[in-house]
Amino acid sequence: MKKPVSNNDLSYGLALQKPARLANQLPRRLSAFALAITTLTTGVLAVACQDTTSSSGGAEDGLKLGTLTPSTGDLASIGAVFPDAAQLAVDTVNQCGGVNGKPVGLVIEDSQTDPNAGAGGMTKLAEVDRVAGVIGAFASSVSSAALPIAVRNQVMMISPGSTSPVFTQQAKDGDFNGYWARTAPPDTYQARALAKLAIEKGFKSASTVVINNDYGVGFEKEFVSAFEKLGGTVVNKDKPTRYDPKATTFETEAASAFSGNPQAVAAVLYAETGSLLLKSAYQQGLVDGKTVMLTDGVYSDDFPQQVGKTSDGKFLLTGAVGTVPGAHGEGLEAFTNLWKEKTGKPVTAYVPHTYDAAVLLMLAAEAAKANTGEGIQSKISEVSNSPGQEVTDVCEAMELLRQGEDINYQGASSNVDIDENGDVIGDYDTWLVESDGKPKVTGKVSPDI
Structure with a gap:
């Protein structure tokens, strides 16, 4: 990442x-x-x-x-x-x-x-x-x-x-x-898979917020390209939101990412810092009417717990969707x-x-x-x-x-056919954060677009 x-x-x-x-x-x-x-x-x-x-x-x-x-x-x-x-x-x-x-x-x-x-x-x-x-x-x-x-x-x-x-x-x-x-x-493929999932969900517009490193920025660029090829619009394309992984507060980044009224926000995060950013977005009331789309960097049972709950005990991330490289070997x-x-x-x-x-x-x-x-x-x-x-x-x-x-x-993760660049190609699992705060695999999506 x-x-x-x-x-x-x-x-x-x-x-x-x-x-x-x-x-x-x-x-x-x-x-x-x-x-x-x-x-x-x-x-x-x-x-x-x-x-x-x-x-x-x-x-x-x-x-x-x-x-x-x-x-x-x-x-x-x-x-x-x-x-x-x-x-x-x-x-x-x-x-x-x-x-x-x-x-x-x-x-x-x-x-x-x-x-x-x-x-x-x-x-x-x-x-x-x-x-x-x-x-x-x-x-x-x-x-x-x-x-x-x-x-x-x-x-x-x-x-x-x-x-x-x-x-x-x-x-x-x-x-x-x-x-x-x-x-x-590589995220060349996962970004395409996430863009394809967004279109399958009916989203015509999206914004991005990513951790400012190879993982986040590389993913962001591939997602923007793929989403646009599929007919979508990235509202913050010209001024992408990238956050410093060493930061401790994220109010400004959260406000930037959720502005422009996108239907979905593609959030490419690490768990500790990403949970703080999303918590800030929820606390500022920025997420209403928008779907958070997540990636492999936060795919765990712990992440919804880290983002937190509402005052009445509901998980803030309920309804968020995402992709993760699947193991289908x-x-x-x-x-x-x-x-x-x-x-x-x-x-x-x-x-x-x-x-x-x-x-x-x-x-x-x-x-x-x-x-x-x-x-x-x-x-x-x-x-x-x-x-x-x-x-x-x-x-x-x-x-x-x-x-x-x-x-x-033939491996457990895939057939692990390593190409001349050291890469493999795989399909992706799609997942949804359910009301109990657990991410549940809901299907598969191919990176082909």
């Missing part, structure tokens, strides 16, 4: 390189205590990175992966379970022989939904932990900050949810050298059963996408016969596309690769 790398982000990442290199020069078998002292001495890593845990059983020269997802910050309500999904994939593969004959290790980093923390976390994963692949980031702004570090260190990144269209163009320009992919489709049913068995949790947004990202990294390493980022990068397209035997079961896929067979992994 999303912001280009700023000079500050790059400077922060570069500042982390020197202490990371020093840490790498220490003997491999330093005790955890000594490594902690070194990290504290550098000062910077101690601030940048959150608590890190590694899965048990990872051999020293076996495949090592990392996660860089939000356990805290603006997207924690969605992303806190992502490490569990990655760990489930790793545990499943380890139970059926690991990768290249050895167990896979997993290092978990909290991106904090913050580009600076994401840059620090990626530097640690790449230059201290020496991972070959990373599941993440989630926020597009964090991926933008972390990607240059990953590419420089030849670490393969597969994001379960950084959906900004910016990455497609950068991949076309050769910025990533193939070290980038994502299991969720051939492996979804089996994954859902496994997830519920192992975690006891419901399958929420982007959990299948996270699982698939981890699986693809491991399958590519096995196909390459190398536990390196270079090896993964060279095989990621091969294991996710035809030709090859279509397979949904991860252990079956690993066994086929060990036997020298070609595979076409």
